[in-house]
Amino acid sequence: MAEGGRGGNKLSRLDGKAPEGSDFANYFCTYAYLYHQKDMLEDHKRTGAYYNAVMQNRRQFKDKVVLDVGTGSGILAIFSAMAGAKKVYAVEATDMAKHARTLVAHNKFEGVIEVVQGTIETIELPEKVDIIISEWMGYFLLRESMLDSVLLARDKFLKPGGALYPSHARMFMAPMRTNASAGRINDFQNAMYGWSEFLKEMKGFYQVDLDCLSESYRKEQKDYYMSTSAWGNVHPSQLMGPGTCFKKYDLHTITIEELKAELDADISMPIVDACGPVDAFCGWFDVEFKGSEENPADDPVKLPTAPDATGPTHWGQQVFMLHPSIDVAAGDSLATKVKVARQKVNHRLLELDLEVKVTGNSIHATSEPRQFNWHID
């Protein structure tokens, strides 16, 4: 590492600031718990994919300088060191960084791995890096908006031609049926019956009429029960057609502005299996480790999160329930305008809008599209 420069000890020169209070309360706080790290580590479809991506491509890691963005427990930094990296900077915003240092030392990698505590936005590094590795994906890929920080790290620290692991990401959607929709509608109706009883009590006991709030309450409850997406472990048999890709990312080239802009896509989702109506949409993602154009991976690896009979990753899939359901027949398609945007109140959360028309030769083809909106909290 280069000496001199700003002076001060190595640690203080690199360490950055803690996350801002509100962002810590909303987002970062859970990552400081070992329990949460364990949950992610023991998702072996996830951790194993990263292990394979590094170990199968150890030629790309040997004698290189690596940056691990959001190192958590330090595991990806350790994989990189095991693959022969010359130096690894492992950056972590929360106090989990202290546990990462312990793990690195205990596994005898302190000569290679330097844990830096702070946000990527505020830390400094004494050199540019050859590889950036990061596990940044949230539910529905983009929830948590951690990719912003990875791209910032790329723009700040990655040498020209350097590689991002993973290198690519794709988002998919498919029509599905779920028995959860009926449950949600039932819960919503019960909430409204409960409100009706409550109104009578308030009028009877206290002579206060809360009926003027009924419409607001209805909106609040409908939004909660019907317009909030859910984590699901979706079985492939619930899908009524194949997943249709509605977005692709090349992480080497996309800009932060492009990422932050609203995502718009026009897709057509085929209906293959229609023993019932469509009562939800299923969303998921995959990422690939292909290296960069200048430094391609010897042996690309894919980490999928599609519905899988052998079980889900910890990401599951996102289930977007709708009511009333959409009648379709096999051979129809759903012509869909997709819009994904960040929530105004919290940029780490998302909103999904779909405008859906049934197209095809069956009696279910619609001329007027239906609008749907969900928030992904």
Add this chain to the structure above:
Amino acid sequence: MAEGGRGGNKLSRLDGKAPEGSDFANYFCTYAYLYHQKDMLEDHKRTGAYYNAVMQNRRQFKDKVVLDVGTGSGILAIFSAMAGAKKVYAVEATDMAKHARTLVAHNKFEGVIEVVQGTIETIELPEKVDIIISEWMGYFLLRESMLDSVLLARDKFLKPGGALYPSHARMFMAPMRTNASAGRINDFQNAMYGWSEFLKEMKGFYQVDLDCLSESYRKEQKDYYMSTSAWGNVHPSQLMGPGTCFKKYDLHTITIEELKAELDADISMPIVDACGPVDAFCGWFDVEFKGSEENPADDPVKLPTAPDATGPTHWGQQVFMLHPSIDVAAGDSLATKVKVARQKVNHRLLELDLEVKVTGNSIHATSEPRQFNWHID
């Protein structure tokens, strides 16, 4: 209301700022939901006590100026107006204030009640008030630290001799037995078995040894399972002795500094019913509406939250589980040093420390005290 002064419309002169981002994320955000307001309103032991406190003492409210701190839906302001108040300022920090305005108008009190949106700390009022009414109590009385704001309102806005509704508060503790302690210990042990299996997987699949984090994981899990208090609906039959009061507040005289300081108390909790060991402590509070010395309430009202066979208020009681249990016999007492303090990370959350000795003539009397610590999150 006095005209002139700073000018601008009435609303902009009074309205204050929204809560700071981190405090909003940690505390205020749930109060913006009608669902949460409904939960509190339909706790009729709570809402009815306030109704009685106002209506039974309408002579104290007639033609007076009232301030409702944290009005939420506006209900206490409406009770005050129904009792004949001349003017009510209903202050609410969140967007629930908009619903409060709707409710006030719909119930035809807009001539009396003015809803002001902002924190008590930042709003201004054009006059001092005769009465401050507020429902500020959190779990274990002090959780949420809303009393700070009520005392600030008192110091800022209450006329000399003015009354606070409620006027007094007390905190109680009793030894109890609960079947939940064994469940918690079981959950903790399962978490440690799970960690042990996880270590083997990580070593086997990835050749990474996480045993250096075992002690930290153990501390984290023990803290979570064994040192976090729980909301409980405690049946009186679970108490092993009467509640002992360990703190009294006269809200007219206590200063904010006194409130923020650590609470220390020395108590002796008698054991009356000892068909088993003590495996938890039960904490609760009550408040009273007695008016001020200069303006006493005609008909004082008490709002208790002690274990009650007819059911709990929404506050329930706080249950502090301990392990191993404390052996006692009927006739013994628990000589206890009580300490309640605010958590450093979030001043709206609490910590409880107890130092307990068994005193009495039975074989269980101890010479060395045992230390316990819980956080109330």
